[in-house]
Amino acid sequence: MSTNLKQLAAALNLSTSTVSRALHDSHEISTETKIRVRALAEQMGYQANPYASSLRKQKSKTIALVIPEIDNNFFTHAINGIEEIAQKKAYHVLIYLTHEDLQKELAVAKHLQSGRVDGILMSVTSQTSNVEHLDKLHQQGIPLVFFDRVAETIDTAKITTNDYESGYQATQHLIEAECTKIAYLQVSETLSISQKRLSGFRTALQDNGITPLDDYMITCGHSATENFEMIKKLMSSSNPPDGIFASVEKLAVTTYYVCDALGIKIPEEVKIISFSNLATAPLLAPSLSTITQPAFEIGKKAAEVLFDIIEQKNLEDAKAVTILNSVLTERNSTKKPVISDRL
Amino acid sequence: MSTNLKQLAAALNLSTSTVSRALHDSHEISTETKIRVRALAEQMGYQANPYASSLRKQKSKTIALVIPEIDNNFFTHAINGIEEIAQKKAYHVLIYLTHEDLQKELAVAKHLQSGRVDGILMSVTSQTSNVEHLDKLHQQGIPLVFFDRVAETIDTAKITTNDYESGYQATQHLIEAECTKIAYLQVSETLSISQKRLSGFRTALQDNGITPLDDYMITCGHSATENFEMIKKLMSSSNPPDGIFASVEKLAVTTYYVCDALGIKIPEEVKIISFSNLATAPLLAPSLSTITQPAFEIGKKAAEVLFDIIEQKNLEDAKAVTILNSVLTERNSTKKPVISDRL
């Protein structure tokens, strides 16, 4: 058991209130006692019991981060940004993985009604369409910020990227590379970012007078092996696509595997563009054009906005939709990728 | 403000203790009241205040995960394992990133003396040599489990991989591929895993009658651009290596960038083997042989052992060193990589 206020106070011949105030640098405590108190506190390794403080102050100095998966460079980089801001604010970060499972998201949401955290950063599951559980949190007044995968109907802050435009650009990129039979790979039909990317894709096709083929719309699941089979079927059909738009990094990778297995040459026989935050992609797969979301910045921004809401500063933030721009990087054999310290 | 016990009790015409007991399914409460209580609790969305419970019970149902970086597939996969176990145990996970910075590790360690968590899972910084701060935590009786990057001198549970053997095998692999001038790339000299990997490397060279060259020992830092320059200098020297052992994935990637920049062909002019948990490595970089640590399993095991210590079960676990085996995957153009759902 670690030392508590009472013990410290006793050792100093002071009351707990004085000690507490001294440690909080209250102006109504003499410099002398402050020094005395702090010296002993330091020496005894005193750390205030966070649960007692939280109970008393009704503030936990903790935020929750709820994401669908962690084995994904977008989220990994976002966490870096979030953690940077949280650390600066001396907040703690509880991490919850929903594994793209709505049931888990429901459980987490329910739990978070307890007041365990002062705010929530969230990217929803690909299954999430009904958002009652999230609305309830919001109604309850818990600061809530969505990033990337947002619940559109909930009237709170959202940080996203320009998914429609990126989807359009990516498609345009393939068209300019002379693809005419372009397949679209996605993992969800309900996520708003999926819809926006897809919408950009569709409009770009339309603007170029290309009619989308139903057979070229592939909605994958979360099993790598099943996805492999779905894409394999696509690529080995009698009329295979000559361009692939992977709306998610992992599907681009799976496509690579499929092409490798079928002996299809990339980019000679099929060109690929993908949303991706894989830092190594440009070099390791020089034929992969990518759309990179500014994940680190999104994380930072999301955390900043959340803290604004928590601290009731910049109140307009509470309902703002912030859109950061993704970067399209075109790959070919002449352009060399550049190494950098941060994505 | 969410509903609390008192309100619930008032609404039910019961005492708080009865309600509390009912919710905890105490055997000394009639089935009837239990049902009544639960019904209303459910309806009112009652969630016990975790800070009050924690204060009262002196248990937080929370563990801390302290890692040096998250932008690293090993840790990413480990988190998946850890989270799986934590979820099963209904524990919460606080995540702390030290960014390879000893100062941050010190700050976190100090904070964790507060009793905020019931146990700690930790992988130390590459700078960590003095471990007083960690020893203090351990002395204080906080359950502590190290994984991968362990503090050897602290007498608590550790989960690692067979780093010496892997280092040996990796080197042997290069030698069998007819490399004679093998460089070793590392990020730290102090980490015990670094030392073990290096030791395996050295012994393998020795066993094959190869004298290690000082110029082939590169200790990199954390700046991608600086590392790039160091490796570039190595590769463009008058006597460049014909084999590279990257003890860390990111250095293998940097080496790829360097070779790309210098026009050095892999694997014709230089062969590379690397510790790596990059799922896509085998396909995207078919010339990269890898040593893959069972990160997911390590995470699971570490969490399991931590919970054993917390629950005082399998007491021998508290000091056990568990060693899981890494897998060496040899790459060449004839062997096809396999896709799988989990690393």
Added chain:
DNA sequence: CTGTTAGCGCCTTCAG
């Protein structure tokens, strides 16, 4: 089976 009481450790009025 249910209620009363006390206290976890801290912060914060209110008093001096």
Added chain:
DNA sequence: CTGAAGGCGCTAACAG
């Protein structure tokens, strides 16, 4: 400038 007292919400010992 410092101390005493009360209570945040919950649980557990002690009554009945």
